Amino acid sequence: MTALPRVLLGLIAAALCFMPLGALLQQGGAALQADGLNTIFAGSQVDVLLANSIFLALLTTLFAALLAVPAAAALGLYRFRSRALLQGLCILPLLIPPHIHTIAWTRVLGDKGWMALWLREQGWNINIRAPLAGMDGEGVLAHIYWGPAWVMACAFFPLMALPAMAALQRLDRDAMDAARISLGWRGALRRVALPAAAPQLLTGAVAVFALSIVTYPVVSLLDTPVLVQKVYFVFSQVDQGSGTLLALPLVLLSILMLVVLLRLERHLPPLVAQRIALPQPSRAAACVALTVLALSAGLPLFALLREAGPLALDGGTDNYQSVFARTGAAFTDSLLLVGTAVSIIGIGALLAGRMLAQQRRPLLDALAAVAFSLPPVAVGVAFLLQFAAADAGEGLMVALAAGALAGALSAGSLRLALMCALCTSAACGLLQWALQAGLARSMLEGGAALPVLGWLALYMPLCVRLMRQAFAATDADSVAAARVAGLSLKDRFIAAEWPAVAGTFAAVLLLAWVLCFTELSAVLLLLRPGWQFLQIRIFNMVHYQSAGEVAALCVLTVLLTVLPLTLVWSLRRRRRA
Amino acid sequence: MPRMLVLALFLAGLGLAQDRKVVVYVSLDEEHARTILEAFERSSGIKVQPLFDTEDNKTVGMVGRIIAEKASPVADVYWNNECAQTLRLKSQGLLQAYISPNAASIPDHYKDAEGYWTGFAARARVLVWNKTMLSEAELPQRLSDFADPKFRGKVAMAKPLTGTTLTHAGVLYARNGAAPTENLLKEFIANGVRFERGNGQVARIVSEGVVACGLTDTDDVSVKQREGLPVGMKFLDQGAGDAGTLVIPNSVMILKGAPHLAEAKVLVDALLSMETEAQLARGASAQIPLHPGVAGPEGVPTEFSSMKVDFAAAAREIDNHKLDLERMFGGATPTPTGAASSSDSTILYMAIAALALALGFLWLGFKRRSNAA
Structure with missing residues (x-):
């Protein structure tokens, strides 16, 4: 592959990732000059909100660890009936969008949740919205919001559990047996199993922390006073300068976490393909795994199903039918928007991953980190700003310049650096012309492009990274053999590379589907007139629609999220059979 | 590949071009307003592209968006669920005057004398x-x-x-x-x-x-x-x-530079009609009609003493005291003074120290284990 297409590709990716950052920094700088920090931060209690955010993220990570460690140990170290099914189900909490988790837990532990009422009868005053000290409490406990932390832990703990489970499955069984004989069950777990999975647990913990500090829907629905909620409120008034300054601590914290994450990742042992002998049979492990899954996914889903009521099989109208009649267009629009985004992400990741397979890692890692660490709300506002005015091209130019600089620095060659500079000037000119010629209006009025662009900026780098890793791991000898045999590029790809990357490609598509379909924070600001999105309908309906209909819509949404995974899983089973 | 990407984005962006359409921003609850707009779409043949507010940033978000888009307006009509923010838009010169014939019987104190906005269906x-x-x-x-x-x-x-x-x-x-x-x-x-x-x-x-x-x-x-x-x-x-x-009426207005002015006027006429008020009164939103002779909503008294209000003054006061309200209610907890207590700030430092310590210990433990390996 020649250098020019690679540079162009890098520039497009860089523009997508850096555009939000460029636009925001530009606006933030302007606000700083215009108003000064004092005006923006006066009386906003930003320090307290930031403290609450950090506490919340720490508590979420702690809760997630409490769920992930037993689940990983039970499913990674022991053998029991339906273990494979439970391992598969471990991903279910991640597939339920955080706001649906929240709605479900409100029905359980909210002001009038059935479990909260029962606990109140036993003398325990539990309210998912209140901090540890209660609504009127004071002191440190008044800043510890266990409810949103628990909800986010339920949603994100698989990020810790799944990699740890994989590490434990690769554990040397003889060493584990020896440790169990000499140290006992607990000693073996503490001295051998947990240290073996520690890097994965730590990596997962950092990811959970970084996600929970920028997740908006949970804290919005539970009215938790944290910084991201304030940032959204300010951004939603399109007060981008103040919003940017308020968001900066969050962005910096997330970037710090992701830098730690990337550093940790380098130390992770490589994945080993072979399986080690069957682990010990244990019924207690099955109970532990079942309990964790029941707590994190079973209970919320049960609460939603209970609230939604039964299906009317006698021909009457149930909540599912009535809410579907009301939101049918939202289903169509959501599928269209997410389908477009997933298609572009899939094709883009496949092509870019192949091109970048042999490239050095730092640039792509940095891009993935920057994109993922930005609060989605900030990405939403940045795109909105970018296309709100016909002459808005400065942020894009900043972004392209930053991308070109990053590309030049990463490539480390004068020729490539010059090429980057040339391409940047040409691309800036072209985009400026396109914006002024009406692209901005088309994108704003047409509708689909803006949310799709937002999702691309947020998730494309991660997907490209996954595909790049898959291409980098393909057997170089078989690719070389195909080249020597004189196969064309297409045939070479089909014969030598596709079989090795097909699994990852399917995973990338599914990941993109789940991420885009369950995303709410960015799309809340990016959705254009005339379009509907299911998650937004749920988010709005929860405030004034009947609880049964909202629950029914949540159930339908979860089913729709899980559907592609179920299809791929059943196809895979059929193929294996 | 980049060409394909650009093409796909263009197609996605341009795909829904409509001949007769009107873009409306709506701050009334989505479930209540959607029915009215769908009925208008059916009866007029004009495609309505609505964008609804969320409960979290009711009205102020939409007003902020309209202000941000003033150089290149996207919306034609704004259906606000109140009128103080409407006056903010008027004071910034973002509205276009239009006196609807259907607003003739609405009392004068619920509409702008110059026709920049008209109130209807109150709460x-x-x-x-x-x-x-x-x-x-x-x-x-x-x-x-x-x-x-x-x-x-x-x-x-x-x-x-x-x-x-x-x-x-x-x-x-x-x-x-x-x-x-x-x-x-x-x-x-x-x-x-x-x-x-x-x-x-x-x-x-x-x-x-x-x-x-x-x-x-x-x-x-x-x-x-x-x-x-x-x-x-x-x-x-x-x-x-x-x-x-x-009593706060909804207000409807045409935005300055509306891209679909003719359609916007048709929509405003429809929203200000007696039929729409009757529909809003009958529906779940139970709005109180301002047109004389339209039946009020069931269960809502129509005879009561209402406050005499100068909405323009209220809009000015909102601008004057926005920061005060933000100080009292925009923080972690509503506070009479708006200032965070010193214990709250201590908590921040404790949290950051705890975080740094926890990360440090985890990192050290991990390094030790890696070195041992």
Whole structure:
């Protein structure tokens, strides 16, 4: 592959990732000059909100660890009936969008949740919205919001559990047996199993922390006073300068976490393909795994199903039918928007991953980190700003310049650096012309492009990274053999590379589907007139629609999220059979 | 590949071009407004592209968006669920005058004399109360009763940062002056009034029995009553010498530079028609019609003493006191002074130190293990 297409590709990716950052920094700088920090931060209690955010993220990570460690140990170290099914189900909490988790837990532990009422009868005053000290409490406990932390832990703990489970499955069984004989069950777990999975647990913990500090829907629905909620409120008034300054601590914290994450990742042992002998049979492990899954996914889903009521099989109208009649267009629009985004992400990741397979890692890692660490709300506002005015091209130019600089620095060659500079000037000119010629209006009025662009900026780098890793791991000898045999590029790809990357490609598509379909924070600001999105309908309906209909819509949404995974899983089973 | 990407984005962006369409931003609750707009679409043949507000940033988000888009307006019409923010738009020169023939019978004080906006289908700021928790005799009679110690911890209202509650605060500032209004709000905070994100939540928690009563809009109470929940509606400040109940109309306006002006006028005419008001009165939102002769909503009294309001003054007061309200209600907890206590700041430093320590220990442990390996 020649250098020019690679540079162009890098520039497009860089523009997508850096555009939000460029636009925001530009606006933030302007606000700083215009108003000064004092005006923006006066009386906003930003320090307290930031403290609450950090506490919340720490508590979420702690809760997630409490769920992930037993689940990983039970499913990674022991053998029991339906273990494979439970391992598969471990991903279910991640597939339920955080706001649906929240709605479900409100029905359980909210002001009038059935479990909260029962606990109140036993003398325990539990309210998912209140901090540890209660609504009127004071002191440190008044800043510890266990409810949103628990909800986010339920949603994100698989990020810790799944990699740890994989590490434990690769554990040397003889060493584990020896440790169990000499140290006992607990000693073996503490001295051998947990240290073996520690890097994965730590990596997962950092990811959970970084996600929970920028997740908006949970804290919005539970009215938790944290910084991201304030940032959204300010951004939603399109007060981008103040919003940017308020968001900066969050962005910096997330970037710090992701830098730690990337550093940790380098130390992770490589994945080993072979399986080690069957682990010990244990019924207690099955109970532990079942309990964790029941707590994190079973209970919320049960609460939603209970609230939604039964299906009317006698021909009457149930909540599912009535809410579907009301939101049918939202289903169509959501599928269209997410389908477009997933298609572009899939094709883009496949092509870019192949091109970048042999490239050095730092640039792509940095891009993935920057994109993922930005609060989605900030990405939403940045795109909105970018296309709100016909002459808005400065942020894009900043972004392209930053991308070109990053590309030049990463490539480390004068020729490539010059090429980057040339391409940047040409691309800036072209985009400026396109914006002024009406692209901005088309994108704003047409509708689909803006949310799709937002999702691309947020998730494309991660997907490209996954595909790049898959291409980098393909057997170089078989690719070389195909080249020597004189196969064309297409045939070479089909014969030598596709079989090795097909699994990852399917995973990338599914990941993109789940991420885009369950995303709410960015799309809340990016959705254009005339379009509907299911998650937004749920988010709005929860405030004034009947609880049964909202629950029914949540159930339908979860089913729709899980559907592609179920299809791929059943196809895979059929193929294996 | 890049060409394919650009092409795909272009197609996605341009794919939904319509010949006759109107883009409308809506701050009224989506479930209530959508029915009206769908009916208009069917009857007029004009494609309506609505964008709805969320409960979290009611009205102020949409107004902020309109201001941000002023160089290149996207929306043709704005259907606001109140009118103080409308006056902010007018003062910034973002509206276009249009006097609809259908607005002729709407009282003059509910519309702009120059035709920049027109009010219709109003809501009243009322008390919602849970019938299983309070009897009618025990209810607060006026808004200031929320500061009465006998209602401590029993009352809820929305934070006066968005929507009709912000308008209400602006009206109080305009009528009573800054110091009395701020004192009243501080007394509310001191008396344990529970401040929610929006009026919908207030009605919800009252209907669930979390608090006994709350200040909200008539439509929110009506929705809960239609669900069969045990809630009642009471108009406050109805005694002799009282100010009366605040009535806030929806307002509709055409934005300056509207890309589809002709269609926008048709939509505004339709929204200001008696049929639409009747439909809004009959529907779950139970809006109070302003056209004489249109039947009012079921369960909402039509005879009551309403507050005399200068919405323009209220809009000015909102601009003047936005930062004060933000200080009181925009932080972690509603606070009379708006300043974070020193213990709160200590907590921040403790959290950061704890985080740094935890990360440091984890990192050291991990390094030690890696070195051992």
